[in-house]
Amino acid sequence: DVKVTQSSRYLVKRTGEKVFLECVQDMDHENMFWYRQDPGLGLRLIYFSYDVKMKEKGDIPEGYSVSREKKERFSLILESASTNQTSMYLCASRLTGYNSPLHFGNGTRLTVT
């Protein structure tokens, strides 16, 4: 069974701090994704990566960056955290190929004060 692990379940950070959210998958998936989940807004794609060191912006990349130095690990970076980045962050991975499903981590609930 695919396992996607997010390093923190809850995080509380101060405005202006640099924040790292880490995600690891154990099934050799080429594609990894970061979404944020907000009530009434659903899941919105922040960034995704289709290979090591390769990335593409999603729908809401402003204020975020990502890093993928190894195939199994995909990090989301908030360069200078702001209160409007308080949210649930979901990491997911997926094999390349038609109809391949996304596998999600448990999520990291980030609060920026």
Added chain:
Amino acid sequence: AQRVTQPEKLLSVFKGAPVELKCNYSYSGSPELFWYVQYSRQRLQLLLRHISRESIKGFTADLNKGETSFHLKKPFAQEEDSAMYYCALSALGTDKLIFGTGTRLQVFP
């Protein structure tokens, strides 16, 4: 651009009643369509994909290309079906999934 619309934020039914969660999409090509479910305090997980034409936990979903819809149906709702349901689309040739805003299903005893 691709878009997924779930018009209902909340759907409340009694146990044993039929359920239909609506999903409409906009995409000119052949989409890959999925339903995901999130139970309380659990991770988001795949429920159905259109290509499989399967029934999972009594749920089915049929792709209607004419109406660009992929509604999720169950003839008799159970209390354990209470959860958040998301419809998602992937365009042919891409690996990213676009999600709708979700519908919360509440099934009362």
